[in-house]
Amino acid sequence: MRTRLSICLRKIRYATQEEALQAALGAPFPLRPYLCDRCRCFHLTGRIKGKRMPRAWMLGGDGSDPKAGPKAD
Numbered sequence: 001m002r003t004r005l006s007i008c009l010r011k012i013r014y015a016t017q018e019e020a021l022q023a024a025l026g027a028p029f030p031l032r033p034y035l036c037d038r039c040r041c042f043h044l045t046g047r048i049k050g051k052r053m054p055r056a057w058m059l060g061g062d063g064s065d066p067k068a069g070p071k072a073d
Contacts, residue, residue: 003036003043013041020044 013036014020020033020042031044 003038005038008036008038008043011036011043013039013043015041017042 012023014023014033017033017035024031024033024044027044029046030048031046032048033042034045035041036043
C-alpha cells in the first residue's frame, strides 16, 4: 500500500534501517521500520499485525526474555 504524502511529511525520516530499528527498540510499545515509497527513507509504524518481528523485538532489546527476570550469576 502506498504511503500518503501527508503521512510521510509528518513522520521522522531515518536514512538507514538500522537507525530506524534503534529508534523502534527504544519505544515503549512495538514499532517496526518500513521503507517509504514517497521519500525513499525509513519511517516507523505501529502496524505489526501479521508481520514477522525480529527476535530482539519479541524478547527485549538485548535479546533477553523480559519475563524471565534478572539473571543469576
